[in-house]
Amino acid sequence: MSDFSGIWIPLITPFADGAVDHAALRALVRRYADAGVAGLVALGTTGEPATLDAAEQDAVLATILDAAQADANAADAADATDAQRRPLPVLVGVSGNHTASMLARIEQLNSLPIAGVLIAAPYYTRPAQAGIVAHFSALADASAHPVVLYDIPQRTGVRLELDTLLTLAAHPRIQAIKDCAGSLDTTLALIRDGRLQVLAGNDLEVFSTVCAGGSGAIAASAHWRPERFVALYRALTEGKLDEGRRIFHALVPQIQLAFAEPNPAPMKALLAATGWVRNELRLPMTRASAALTERLAALGETLPR
Template identity: 35%
Template sequence: MQITGVWLPIITPFKDNKLDYQSYKRLIDHYTEKGISGFIPLGTTGECPVLSDYEFEEMIEKTMEYNKNRLPVYIGVGGNCTSQVIKKIKIAEYYEIKGILSVCPYYNRPNQEGIYQHFKSIAEETPLNIIMYNIPYRTGVNMENETIYRLSEINNIAGLKDCSGNIKQTAELLMNPPKDFSILTGEDLLFFLTLTMGGQGGILSSAHLKTEQFVEVYNKIKENDLEAALKLWKPLYDFIPLLFKEPNPAPVKYCLEKLSLIDSDEVRLPLTEISDQLKDKINSIILK
């Protein structure tokens, strides 16, 4: 079964440098009612690199507790040491999650065979569904389409979060998609384009805001009502760049605190809170 729709890579709320579970429960309850397809905690937007192993497991536990099986959950589990990624997946397997989102190994810059073997090894060690995540501007290496096609033949490799940064590569993949494989954009500005070219959906940090509109864009395109979808999409397209003007998820957290969905817009170092200039712009454009 394909993975479709708008997926929320949910933030991790902090307060006084601790995980803020009161705010987290509020977020889960809020977004469950908005029409999204599911949650993806512990991704980049969830500031996964700054969480301890204990916090990693506790976040999974709290997600499942607060979600109460209302929506499917995929957990961000990635890294640049294959054996360590497999160990973390074994922890995630204790919970009733649908699968994992796993980024291409970063920093050590494997070749295409290394990327293939990394994901193949992971897939062989878990029954969970795997969404691969290609984001070369963060990892230093691009997963080429040929590698994606090879990996898509593995049963539990179910899809791709595409942030290749190369519209030609993305278009070629969408025009010749692997069978029974979901192509989800992680480039929020390419959501409309991805859907109109046959993609299955998006994993969108900016869908923390104006969530119903993102969902409605998806629904209208699936109903072949492109005119209505484009009308909904234009105002979304205008505000998305503001949320990425400074490192994600700091601008999103600022908005969520202003909307009283979280108690603090705190991020952990090396991220810092957003500048006063960006706050002014967000206040006048997004939060007006």
């Protein structure tokens, strides 16, 4: 069983002149391993997987897995850190609204050394809750890896109702949820139930979710200053509420700017302003506006990496 606690980063996909920039992607993986994050998400929404063809998706995943393992292989060095002594766990996003096609993708992933699969509800079709249960159950039955549910009705058009989530929690391979529904009642009910690890998916809810007993967060805004997000999580889980509050309040402006325009444009602009990637996206996604880019660049100049 995988542990989905801590701070996880849903990796962007860097581009250079229209192609995937694998060197930049590898550098980002090493950066986040050094920062002490708990794990990475490959091909999540932030990674623009809808704009990648199947071969590109496989290549992106291969680079991420190789780079995550490379840091563990470097542990032979006497000065290797704890974060470098083990492979960094990688969750893989699997999306779609055709259960049979998604089953085929799950089968492809079964042989890979991944921590699990992150699966959202079928988008656009807006199935009944019974259909959602059958869909996730079929995928979990077929998966050799743990399943993390992704409840994000803003994107899919359908939410996972609490009764549905509690039913799915009984499946032995459904282990966690990325909680983006914005329902405090549901979040608290799942935490109190205790069968699913609850990860905040809305970054401004990291503080409240962890304080309430959640397991951590999958936070796109943690691409920048990941050490501070790790420090926030540690402070809260160690009961250092005042310290955690100070860290969180300092991170709020960064989190707000990261989602001031459609994700991942703001975060790519910030990383580009500091030399980590080029400021490139694929249509229909577009770059952050000039005004927001200027604000992000100013943020990058005033805060340490």
